Amino acid sequence: MNRVSIIRVNEYSGIYQAIESSINLVGSFDLKGKRVLLKPNCLMPSKNAITSPEIVGNIAKWVKNKGGTPIIGDSPMSGGKTALEIYKKVKYKGKSGFDIITEIENEVEWTSFLENPILISKEIMKFQRLEKTAISSNFVNADFIINIPKWKTHFLTKFTGGVKNYWGVQIGKVKSRSHSYGNSPDKFSVVLTDLYSYIKKINKDNLIIMDAINIMHGTGGPSFGVMKELGLIITATNSVSLDSVAVSIGGINPFNVPTLKYCHQRGLGIADLNQIEILGNSINDVKCKLNFPTITIGDTLGLLQPLYSRATRKIPRVKRYKCIKCGTCIDLCPTGSISLNKITQYPEFRRSTCISCLCCVEGCPNHAIKAHSAGIYGIIGLV
Ligand code: SF4
Ligand code: SF4
Structure with missing residues (x-):
């Protein structure tokens, strides 16, 4: 199913309603009794670089209302070892004043991606470049995954969205070692595609809800860049299709983003907009010119x-x-x-x-x- 919904948050009475509507457009989900892992982007303690806590918190509330148990986890790059540590340091409440720590710290489970790694390797997974890595079992063993990337550009891969957000399910410093298997933008994009092929193989690319409210573009991403208010939530059940719509909103062809091109070529998702059903707003309704880093020609x-x-x-x-x-x-x-x-x-x-x-x-x-x-x-x- 290649449905992607684009929702303008200010057309709803609140973020919860906007999120719920965006999800309902792409499918119905039975979460009753399930352990649902929410995977935000918690790269570092910088409010511009992370998924807004008000998005994560409201998705956690939606999961509870559906009868599931929300668990929040990530493996940050620096400034903390867990998503909870990052959100505690940032103390960012988002536009609506939502304080994730006060409102839901004790209402959800917070998990670490540091223990009990599951080792995967090139031979077993038929990867093209990724030699070996270690994935958190807390991610792999969850019943359902909600991937919650933030719309950001990336100086190596042009864009970091749903596909790239799975980089953080590798435990701790293993992420740095995995970088060494792709020492150019193009090769690193192949490594990312390898990792995403594993996520697809274990059927964990379940629901992706992108924070495109305050996005980061320009050449400094994913850590720092130019902020712009888009006011959007983009939702899908395949990260490749979601990212393809997201970069098109910013004015570039998805096939100019190597990771999306390789994922499409390897049958991991659809990057061709003609094969994606776009619901809610159209790309043209919300399109704007955003600056993407250039990649080697x-x-x-x-x-x-x-x-x-x-x-x-x-x-x-x-x-x-x-x-x-x-x-x-x-x-x-x-x-x-x-x-x-x-x-x-x-x-x-x-x-x-x-x-x-x-x-x-x-x-x-x-x-x-x-x-x-x-x-x-x-x-x-x-x-
Ligand atoms: S360059 Fe950055 S990470 Fe390295 S020592 Fe200086 S502040 Fe710390
Ligand atoms: S290999 Fe080079 S670019 Fe990568 S972390 Fe070390 S010094 Fe930085």
């Missing part, structure tokens, strides 16, 4: 491609005036390429082992690391 350059790749390879640099010397980036680096300078205590990068995964950029709690193109230094092999 190296594939079209033939023999010049290696030079182009070396010049456009992203390398991290520290903005010292922002760095608080916390060392988080050292923990996040999958290749051990970061150390603190013994005298200044600022991070230093070992370029020879850096794979340009940009986990350090994504996870720095103070946005103190920026990705630069290697330029001429990359071409002559100095970085």
Whole structure:
């Protein structure tokens, strides 16, 4: 079923009503007696970078009203080990003043994605690039999954929505290691497609409700970027179709987002808008021009491609005036390429082992690391 609903929140009397209407448009769901895992994006304690707590809280209420048990979990990149820790740090109430901690902390279960990993590997799953990873059993063993991504651009993959939000079901630092299997935007998109193929295989891409109320676009996503109020909730039962509609609202063709193209080609979902039934508002009703990061055009350059790749390879640099010397980036680096300078205590990068995964950029709690193109230094092999 390739239905996607687009709902304008301000056309309803509240967020709960908007969410319920968006869900009813894509299907009916029997949650009675089921343990329902809600998977928001809790990347880091920054209100702009996470799924709004008022969306998560109201979905939890909807699950309870349907007779299910809501459980909220994520594996953040930095600033906390659980979704609860992130929401407690952010203290963000959303536009309606909904305080997730006061209103539902004790009404739902909060889970960690750190224990009892389920190991999966390339051989067993027939992945193309992802060698091995570890998925939280708390995710795998839930009866029903509600994936709750936030609409954000991503400097590597152009867009992070429903498909990319499953990155956070890998436990703790395993996420950083998985980055190392895709050391370019294109290869990383293949890794993401591999992971999503596992989610589909175990039948966990059940219901996806995207927070597109205050979205983040521009080149700094997924950690920081330009905020814009779209005021939308987008809902579907397949992440590929949902993301395809979401990027089309922002003005780009879904097939220009490598992950969506690969998922479509591998039969994991539909990215072709002609094959998606769009309910509620149309894309044209809500369309606006949003800025997406550009991705390498190296594939079209033939023999010049290696030079182009070396010049456009992203390398991290520290903005010292922002760095608080916390060392988080050292923990996040999958290749051990970061150390603190013994005298200044600022991070230093070992370029020879850096794979340009940009986990350090994504996870720095103070946005103190920026990705630069290697330029001429990359071409002559100095970085
Ligand atoms: S660059 Fe960021 S993560 Fe690394 S030490 Fe500085 S503030 Fe911490
Ligand atoms: S230094 Fe940063 S970009 Fe390079 S491998 Fe480590 S985390 Fe990835």
